[in-house]
Amino acid sequence: MSFGGFLENTTGGGGARIVADIPYSNGNGNLIHNMPAAALAQSRLVTPPLTKSMFNSSPGLSLGLQQPNMDGQADMGRMAENFEVNTGRRSRDEEHESRSGSDNMDGASGDDQDAADNPPRKKRYHRHTPQQIQELEALFKECPHPDEKQRLELSRRLCLETRQVKFWFQNRRTQMKTQLERHENSLLRQENDKLRAENMSIRDAMRNPICSNCGGSAIMGEISIEEQHLRIENSRLKDELDRVCALAGKFLGRPISSLANSIGPPLPSSSLELGVGSNGYGVLSTVATTLPLGPDFGIGISSALPVMPPARTTAGFDRSIERSMFLELALAAMDELVKMAQTDEPLWVRSLEGGREMLNHEEYVRTFTPCIGLRPNGFVTEATRETGMVIVNSLVLVETLMDSNRWAEMFPYLIARSSTTDVISSGMGGTRNGSLQLMHAELQVLSPLVPVREVNFLRFCKQHAEGVWAVVDVSIDSIRETSVAPTFVNCRRLPSGCVVQDMPNGYSKVTWVEHAEYDESEVHQVYRPLLSSGMGFGAQRWIANLQRQCECLAILMSSAVPTRDHAAITAGGRRSMLKLAQRMTDNFCAGVCASTVHKWNKLHAENVDEDVRVMTRKSVDDPGEPPGVVLSAATSVWLPVSPQRLFNFLRDERLRSEWDILSNGGPMQEMAHIAKGQDHGNCVSLLRAGALNANQSSMLILQETCIDAAGSLVVYAPVDIPAMHVVMNGGDSAYVALLPSGFAIVPDGPGSRGSGEATSNGDGPLRVSGSLLTVAFQILVNSLPTAKLTVESVETVNNLISCTVQKIKAALQCES
DNA sequence: CAGCTAATCCCTT
């Protein structure tokens, strides 16, 4: 019996499947008799008919088997292992195997040489030597698909069969593929985990009572394209938000498990919908998004959210919900602002008399769903709109608005104080587009008769097109239920702000909308028409201030400064002087309005006129002020004189003696003049009062005046002469001590009335066109900060104020 | 047990 001949009858793997009825052994060495041929065929373990004698043959047999045919040999080898005859000892094949293993351990030294020299004596199991693998790998790196020639060359060099080389490459490729697959798999798994976690948190959020109110799933079916866009934008904002969160290391806590138990069942359809919605960016965003997102409540939900969700969850999760609500609110507010800015009739109608625009409240209610809930009892609405050309480009203006310090500097007489309390998003792609922040501000009209408006609001910036931006503010007092006692709010800002569009000439067209609800009872009768007109806190004043301030900045930055200087001042001197004047005017405003910039104590003295407000504070450790007890007195009166005439009178240094005791009874001289605008009324100047007698040195007065469509200011303060010399030479103005006094003038009368929704006081006195004049003094009554205020001091300042008012009235020939 | 590698099976081009 020739094994060779037998093997020739077999074909590779799929050869004869005749199985003799012989005893077999399984792997464990147990004999299996009469194994069915079908089973064997199926198992592909046995190809040729075998007999027990084959395995019992002489030790040399195995070698003989391997010679003639690779395939046959391989099958035989497998055969030998799987159907090992139960000889009770280690099979020959095993011995051979272990030997070949050790051969490979030796490396390519002797055995491989042998393999090359001798006819291929194949080992059933072996691995290519490290050298061979190294070579194969090297080629694989360059070319994972070598052609036949390359393979042949390699096989010669490595003493491998071409088939082996081919197999190796095939296997290597599949290996690469599986590795890749495995890697992808793990990525997908990670992603899946994230999504699951996200889903969990959303589910938890959906258990919130708020969501059961919102009807989110109900409106899901028919969302408009616009809402879709908002959603996409929303999710993008959330991505941004999360990126910021992640950077800040503000990781959210896992939802507390008790939450799941304590509240009712989740809303499955909603949570499903929302889960999809919040991943609008799918694959693109998922890798970057590592934190559970805040729940997507859907557009339109904000109107149904007057209260914060119960504080059951962790603070982090609450915060996330809060931020999500802020985003919804900001988007709704932006939408409203843009419509308010761009729609004319019937939303805005022109009043017959004044020609100003008035908000059509019925149309407003029809058009918008309320963002921040119902108007509080006793509050009146003020809605104004104004458009103006401003010498500033949209990017600069947007940057200014989004920076609380620059914002306050842009509107110095309007904003007493401002701060950014929280940045929710700083914008996308390095721009302010999408920037969202929480801000706090105190807004003022310069009169003690109008309380400061303290507002907490969201400010949201969005680019609508190239060169078109919008910045919207909206109060958040109704949403944010702070842990501290709810602060009394005297004003809520409905969506307000501006739409800016660049113009080709370097100007931009700014449309301002100011929409607020405030407690009118706090406002003195005499100022109510002003507020309703929009000249108080309304769009007209914002635009007028913006125009004036931008013009001022443009002039100061241009090299061609219109100079009217009597004494040449250096550029540094001008800068110092302007800075000093700015500080003076800021302090003046703070004294008039009792903003919290200074800690004023209000006095209620009996011997003080009803409409004069007197306050004191201690000045300590401020080099910009004399130390001691500072008394501030302010009042506002109505005068039947046009604002322009009143302003011109008060700022004229030659008429100073008519009202200013500092003038020593004579005219003053202008020593220096720095223009701040086209109008000569916008300037900083240095005045000198004549001396009473020869041995008395004259006195210097720093004065700043400004005027725009909304009103005007004359602010002044006596200054130390040596200190002023330092300033005019460019020295630091911070150490110049001064206390400001001055006037604020706003128009009043038919011309200023007409728009807004606030019911103007019908029972007030009928006025002709006139002005509202605020007079305010800050006086040092004692240079010891600890000194007690005396009745005499209060009387003195009260007298000073009423005398000044009387003198002005007399000079302008108004009867008192 | 998972993972790796050489080899085989079997289908497509």
Place this chain on the structure above:
DNA sequence: AAGGGATTAGCTG
């Protein structure tokens, strides 16, 4: 028939 993907045997850690 060549090539390649799927699968497997036979090992290793």
